[in-house]
Amino acid sequence: MRLSVIAASALISLAPALAQTTGSINVSGAHARVTPASPSFDIFLQRLWPQAQARGISRATFDLAFRGVTPDASIVALTKKQSEFSAPIWSYLENAVGGTRIQRGRDAAAENATVLAQVEARYGVPKEVVLGVWGMETNYGSFKGGKDVIRSLATLASIRYRGDFFRDELLIALELIEKGYAGRDELRGSWAGAMGHTQFMPSSYLKHAVDWTGDGHADIWSSTSDALASTANYLRNHGWAPGLPWGMEVSLPDRFDHRLDKASFAAFASAGVRRVDGKALPSSGSGRLFYPAGHTGPVLLLTANFDVIKKYNSSDAYALAVGHLGDRIMGRPAIQADWPVKAARLDMAGTKDLQRRLKALGLYDHDADGRIGTGTREAVRQYQISAGEIPDGYPTPALLARMRGKR
Numbered sequence: 001m002r003l004s005v006i007a008a009s010a011l012i013s014l015a016p017a018l019a020q021t022t023g024s025i026n027v028s029g030a031h032a033r034v035t036p037a038s039p040s041f042d043i044f045l046q047r048l049w050p051q052a053q054a055r056g057i058s059r060a061t062f063d064l065a066f067r068g069v070t071p072d073a074s075i076v077a078l079t080k081k082q083s084e085f086s087a088p089i090w091s092y093l094e095n096a097v098g099g100t101r102i103q104r105g106r107d108a109a110a111e112n113a114t115v116l117a118q119v120e121a122r123y124g125v126p127k128e129v130v131l132g133v134w135g136m137e138t139n140y141g142s143f144k145g146g147k148d149v150i151r152s153l154a155t156l157a158s159i160r161y162r163g164d165f166f167r168d169e170l171l172i173a174l175e176l177i178e179k180g181y182a183g184r185d186e187l188r189g190s191w192a193g194a195m196g197h198t199q200f201m202p203s204s205y206l207k208h209a210v211d212w213t214g215d216g217h218a219d220i221w222s223s224t225s226d227a228l229a230s231t232a233n234y235l236r237n238h239g240w241a242p243g244l245p246w247g248m249e250v251s252l253p254d255r256f257d258h259r260l261d262k263a264s265f266a267a268f269a270s271a272g273v274r275r276v277d278g279k280a281l282p283s284s285g286s287g288r289l290f291y292p293a294g295h296t297g298p299v300l301l302l303t304a305n306f307d308v309i310k311k312y313n314s315s316d317a318y319a320l321a322v323g324h325l326g327d328r329i330m331g332r333p334a335i336q337a338d339w340p341v342k343a344a345r346l347d348m349a350g351t352k353d354l355q356r357r358l359k360a361l362g363l364y365d366h367d368a369d370g371r372i373g374t375g376t377r378e379a380v381r382q383y384q385i386s387a388g389e390i391p392d393g394y395p396t397p398a399l400l401a402r403m404r405g406k407r
Contacts, residue, residue: 041071044158048167052174061178065150072147072155078191079161089292089317090339096136096321097328105131105329108140115212115225123232124242128326129305130231133312135325137199141224144197145190149173153193153202169193172202181205186221196220197227200234208234238311239304244285246309246323247302249276249335258295258390261381262288268301275301276336292320294394298337314373344397351376354400358383 045066052062087095109116109131116127131140138144153173156166173193176182182205189195193202200209200220209218212229220227253272260271265281273289275281281301290300300320309319328334346354348370355376358364364379377393384391387402 041154041158044154048157048170051167052171055171055175057171057174057178061174064184065174065177066154069148069151069154071158072151072191075152075155075191076159076161079156087317088341088345089320090341092317093321093324093335097325097334101135101139101325102328104140105135105325108134109329112224112228115228119212119229119232123229123236123240125232125235125240126326128330129235129246129309129322130228131329132322132324132326133198133231133235133309134228135329136318136322137194138197141197141227144188144199144221145194146188147191149187149189149193149195149202150184152189152191156192166193169202172206176202176205181209181218188221196230197224198231200230204234205230208237234312235308238308240308241285241303241305244282244303244305246305246319246326247287247290247300248279248281249337250274250289250299250301251276252299258289258392259385260289261391262286265301273301277333290316291392291394292316293340294343294396295390295392296340296343298335298339316373316377346395346397346400350397350400351395354380354395354403357400357403 049059049062053059109127116130119125119130120127134140150170150173153166153170156162157170160167170193173187176187177184187195190199194200195202195205197220205218205220208230209220210226210229210233211218212225213219213223218226218230220230250268250273256272260267263271264286265284268287268289269281273281282303285303287301287303290302290306292298292300306319306323309322310316312322313319324335351372352368352370355364355366355368355370358376358379359366359368361383363382364375366375372395376395380395380399381391381393383403384393384399389399
């Protein structure tokens, strides 16, 4: 899914239930308000038909899909609720991995032990990572979303939320109906159009869904086996490297040169970087250091597989939660270092200001959206190097004040 399942999926709710992610997705269960068909929506459908026809969609399928469909007025507000980008990462992780989710994951692992082992053997994706995605997306199938996917996608596409992304997903959803991959009534999911146990967008279903049971239908909605195999297939197709962990918590030696950011594991070991759990670093390959809350908090050494998880959802917090949840399900320890919970944090307005200033310096070439992602972290890191500060890539109020010339 490029934006992935989640990018477009709803996001993890900070509510105790945490029914889903990509978030929570619990948003998927928000009560929809019926909105009368509007001239603009009608025009949208009129313009959509030639595009659908060009993809081989019949008029009968098109009319079936949109019969009685009106915009869903509850959806627009939900586009603004993305906790994986806005909540403190420690709060996000606590909600994502706390409560009963670890135990439920262990129960799910036991109940699906055979298929998980077979899926891991075929695709090379560890069962705990598949379980981590499943747990984050729908709390192991307990909340898959009950919205009409066609209606959700049409609503988002008609307002051009995220450009043409949702229009393209809508057209693919029509293709699923046309080709008999899914029935019209089967297309149920989140407010953003993500479907099934692990919240596939239509494009991901088309490319990666697996009929593991061999019954002629890749049923990500009702078949746990199909959904788990599809998830592993998705990750493998996006470059998962078998035998390589997603990452690990590490400790840094005194006077560590924080400019060492990306290197081989051998180079990190030579620089005194050590795993917190006492195990050796991988014998081959490379990684990069990640300071999710700055250099005063936990430090992680990530591998390329972390970036593969981000293909599912582009949020660092989400990928970290998937990996950490999977580790906890397997009985591995929680992150050991303390989080700087009392430290001052930038609000969204401050983050946007910082992004604009970084852009003016030629360090950042994305929109000033107030979300702290990979691009923002790297731009901050480059600025910190130029300013003689510890380059942890973590934006703070003090850093913004310095950029404003206040200190």
